[in-house]
Amino acid sequence: MADINEILDKAKDLAQTAGEKSQEIYHISKLKVEITQLKMKVDKNYASIGKKVYESKKEEKELPDFSAQIEEIDLLKADIEEKRDLISTLKNAVRCPSCGADVSEDDPFCPKCGSQIN
């Protein structure tokens, strides 16, 4: 018969694993919320550029300089990519080089787009 301490140790390990797992899930959902917020900022910049283009065309003016906004969009996109990579790492997955889906390292092909993984 197993020692009571052994049983208690096993129970402790299980509880710890469950705790780590739920923390991981919490971390992933937090990252997903942050990605949504970053995407909203990207869309806001797109809309703002579109409005400026519209107004310039309508009033037959020269297009304003968008370089600051383009730079901001690129920074936001880089931030989104970083968070996506982090989510993949937390899920023990790799990203499909073609469509960006999370794929298991063991999969030879992406289940979403069919691209070769390795």
Ligand SMILES: [Zn+2]
């Ligand atoms: Zn894919």
